[in-house]
Amino acid sequence: MSHIEIKQLKYRYPMSEQLALDGVSMTVQRGEFLGVIGQNRAGKSTFCQALTGLVPHFYKGAYGGSVMIDGTDVGKAGIDETIRKVGIVFQNPFTQVTGAKLTVYEEIAFGLEQLGVPRQQMMERIDQVLHLLDIEECKDRSPFDLSGGQMQRMAIASVIAMRPQVIVLDEPTSQLDPQGSEEVFRAIHSLSQEGMTVILAEHKMEKLAEYADRIALFHQGKLIDVDTPSRLFSRDDLAQYDIQPPVYTRVCRELGLKVPGANTYPVTLEEAQRSYEAYQQPNRQGTAEGQQIPESLKITIKPIEHHGQKRSQSNEGDQHD
CATH class of the missing domain: 3.40.50.300 (P-loop containing nucleotide triphosphate hydrolases)
Incomplete structure (x- = not known):
């Protein structure tokens, strides 16, 4: 049994004509x-x-659907x-x-x-x-x-x-x-x-x-x-949807490096390293179909470092977010 079960959750804030949540259903x-x-x-x-x-x-506002947490x-x-x-x-x-x-x-x-x-x-x-x-x-x-x-x-x-x-x-x-x-x-x-x-x-x-x-x-x-x-x-x-995937995903997508044995791109440093190592093997598993990476390409994948504040997108928002 799911711990959280959400069915057709809808909500509109008072004095607003737009739904803040529109038919959300999922289980956790x-x-x-x-x-x-x-x-x-x-x-x-x-x-x-x-x-x-x-x-x-x-x-308050207009509310519909249900949110069940452990039966409540x-x-x-x-x-x-x-x-x-x-x-x-x-x-x-x-x-x-x-x-x-x-x-x-x-x-x-x-x-x-x-x-x-x-x-x-x-x-x-x-x-x-x-x-x-x-x-x-x-x-x-x-x-x-x-x-x-x-x-x-x-x-x-x-x-x-x-x-x-x-x-x-x-x-x-x-x-x-x-x-x-x-x-x-x-x-x-x-x-x-x-x-x-x-x-x-x-x-x-x-x-x-x-x-x-x-x-x-x-x-x-x-x-x-x-x-x-x-x-x-x-x-x-x-x-x-104005979403940027992780930097490792963006880099590997540009290079055509996929997770070995999967149709997805790496999302973490460790996955990116494994995908690059797999590419270096003779069979070159993990590259996107139809794409080839130049033999002379040499890259070093390191952990990213954040400096300063986040982008403005991350600092904005209110109760309607």
Whole structure:
């Protein structure tokens, strides 16, 4: 039985004539890491909010279809019931700081206090998430003295500490540097391996390609496709949805290098290296049909390095995204 089952989900914000979600149907398995991509206003954030009950209980508007999580109809259940199963981390960490606690440690403890978690168990959970997200040195500082990246990791820690069955993250690495982003992705991936279902909306395609089990592509409120990173990023029509596949995929497509034994292009550094090594073998498996790479071609594939801020596309967006 699927952990999450979504049937014909439709939603329109108040005072809007356009559907933010239009007939979305899919299932998600327990412990699956599902990435969510799409241009601004594609429906990603609204989809995340629908999984937590914020749509329709908080934002109101016109709602149809159903979202079932472990047998609970999120659209009909109370928020108090839903929050015990689903946690959410927003793009802006400031929106999740209570302002009622003096230290990071106390801020993370706040949600556990509301759930009535015993003190000893609470302390163990807090210590675990502080270590997991590498913010142990910040535990005695004020939340408002943290950098944007540190505050985002505190917000994630606050949700993870409550041990929800499902964690929904709406661009949680938007204010993190590359190292911080990698730490968060690794932490989230480890949670999915331990059985927590992860739904992550992101613009960082290379990271999603590396860590996600499947990726859902949204466009103008519609679900276009749900597939593995390899198959989804090998689609020929991504440009019409304003989606750029990972850099490794783009390079290998230009070179005609496909994954050996598959009709897909590499999406990670490791896959690109294996495909190039296969090309160098006498049988040259892995090149696209009808294409040949010059014998003199010599390339070196290295991990990409991010510098500065993300493109403006990644920093824009609002509740209608």
